[in-house]
Amino acid sequence: MGVQQSNINENIPFLSNMKMIMDKGNFQIYENDKNQKFDYKEFKSTQNSFQNELEVAREIQNQNFTGMAKIEDIIVQTCEKWFTKYFTLCILIEHPKYSLKEYKQKNDKTLSNQQITELLVSITQAQHILGVKKQYLSLDNIFTNDGNIWKLRPFFESESSYYNLIRFKSQNIVNFQLDGFPAPEEFFGYICDTDRVQVFNLGMIILELITKQKSNDIYKEYKVDETLLQQRIQSMLKLKSQFCGNFIDIIIEMLDTDSVRRPNFEQLLKKLKSPSSQIVYLQTKINFVKEIPKLNLLDSINLFEDSTLNKYDEAKLSKALQQAKIEISDYIMKTRQELQNIKNAQTKLDKNGQKYHGQIVNNLYEGKGHLFSKSGDLIYEGEFSKGYFHGWGVEYHQNSIQLEKSYNFEVCQDIMEYFKKYEGCYQFGKKSGVGRLILTNGEIFCGEFRNDQINGFGEFQNKSNNIIIGIWNNGLIKSNSGLKNDLISFRSDEFQNQTEQLQNQIQSNQQQNQGDQKVDKPEKQFNGISKLESCRSFLEQSTNNHLQYFNQKLSQNRKDHKIYYDDANTILKYEGQLFTGQMHGRGTLYFKNGTIQYEGDFVNGKYEGYGILKNENPKIEMNINYNDLRDVNIKGWWEQYQGTFSKGEKQGQGYWHLTDNSVLLGMFEKDEVHGDGYLKRPKKEDFYAQWENGILHKVLQGKL
Structure with missing residues (x-):
């Protein structure tokens, strides 16, 4: 989100009568005259006006959602420094007393079965409320004041523990400790649905709490030991009678190593809310916050x-x-x-x-x-x-x-x-x-x-x-x-007549659908769109993390960067992290003219992970043949790709900006569009289809 340091704290009204008791760099902890402690966070950016963040923050403040640390105060303001205008979002958030890790240490490493159940429900609901801003979870970012209500701090950035594990592996650290737990698909370079990754992450934390055995042991070989995982699940099954309803069955679904079968947070919340779950004493608490009806979004x-x-x-x-x-x-x-x-x-x-x-x-x-x-x-x-x-x-x-x-x-x-x-x-x-x-x-x-x-x-x-x-x-x-x-006016008789006709038609369609067990075409399209929405959410989160790291003001992120020049030692070629003499980690690769070619993750000298790649000499073509997108690569009809890579090639999910001002959001394999894709074109109908190795395979919605 930009620079997270400022010298204007003294101008924030809600801090004027409070004492700063701890400065952690990215945020400070303050105490008021009633001995209540609060986290103060400040986000600053020259481009982002923080309207979306402000909206989410106000909703959390107004509703006081279960599972979310309460936001006490919010301020958005602007300031100028060196002739640059900055937008600043200042948030004061409740500071719960203990992290889950601290609470376990304080209470002899045990939680009651009811506490475990309450934790799962509270954190699931909090993640669902946060939407695309949901967090990777660990023993360090789940909090409580009393052990009965468990909370997340909103607007706190988190990173998958997969990256910590890979760092341990690269440094050959054997006796490492993980506080959060990666999902199996993260190790194989598959397209990852971050929602389901985070559900597995939460399931592993619950597994540790129930079995009282460290989930850290399952990752001793720098990957998921599926045999040991199944042994832990069997140990958990023996305790099924001690938990309410289908609680243990739901945890097992969260730990499914097949990410397709594993639920996302919306599905998980529905399972917990369902009367069939028989988690009776939780139903009132979950149902207290009603879903806001929404229109069919475009x-x-x-x-x-x-x-x-x-x-x-x-x-x-x-x-x-x-x-x-x-x-x-x-x-x-x-x-x-x-x-x-x-x-x-x-x-x-x-x-x-x-x-x-x-x-x-x-x-x-x-x-x-x-x-x-x-x-x-x-x-x-x-x-x-x-x-x-x-x-x-x-x-x-x-x-x-x-x-x-x-x-x-x-x-x-x-x-x-x-x-x-x-x-x-x-x-x-x-x-x-x-x-x-x-x-x-x-x-x-x-x-x-x-x-x-x-x-x-x-x-x-x-x-x-x-x-x-x-x-x-x-x-x-x-x-x-x-x-x-x-x-027609809303109040006219004609509108009322049309309303009745449309209502009768809807009821007729519903009755017809009840007798038809087949899934119709619109439902298939909706499922595909939902898949791409998960893809977009992942890319948004990756972009936010990317911008935070590569912001030039964040010099602390660049303290371990090395600078490479060409043979003449005159033109900057690469600035970033190195390992065994190769680009490895995060860095920026430049064209010879000094402009950025690629900014993102590297492994062994190649693009690997998330990054933004630009075309130095894009060729303008306004009549691109979308039936065969291989020409886009060959003839250079693209400007930028923003997404995931593997071994130097587009692999996974990303946005591809073409030179005819169209944008394709979709799946990629070995540098070609491969799988579902959604094409947005100026002044033309949106197009949703499937491609195989760059060649159009199946039209799902729209026309070319």
């Missing part, structure tokens, strides 16, 4: 982080929005019907004069109910949890500002001041999920919300009944908006 936006809406994107988005409108109407209608049949309804008068009528648990609004103002006006009708609006409901804004002119849909950050009615989904008092917002001038936004901001895909209907389709990020439109004229 594949090209997800995979390429593109902001361009072409006609194909708009068609997908229009269909998703139409389904979202039906979902909103159905849920609101269902909620209102249930409100009419509330059992054991109670009435409560708050200190501020507001009146509540509905379900109450532990003196908090819980379930369904109505909330009225002091003057008797309806404020909210719908679902509640822990006293918050939570789930589906309708909010009526009592003090909204009257709009006379059209609202500026491109900048919606203050839109909540102007709405008179909201129908949709909430998360703990915040509009989060899909919803419909009606402004005081009659204009309507329908789409995605997060933390009381328009965030995601949606459409804005202005006073002239024009529909603007777009993508918003924290209230700011970030796409080229599509405009549709003369569309």
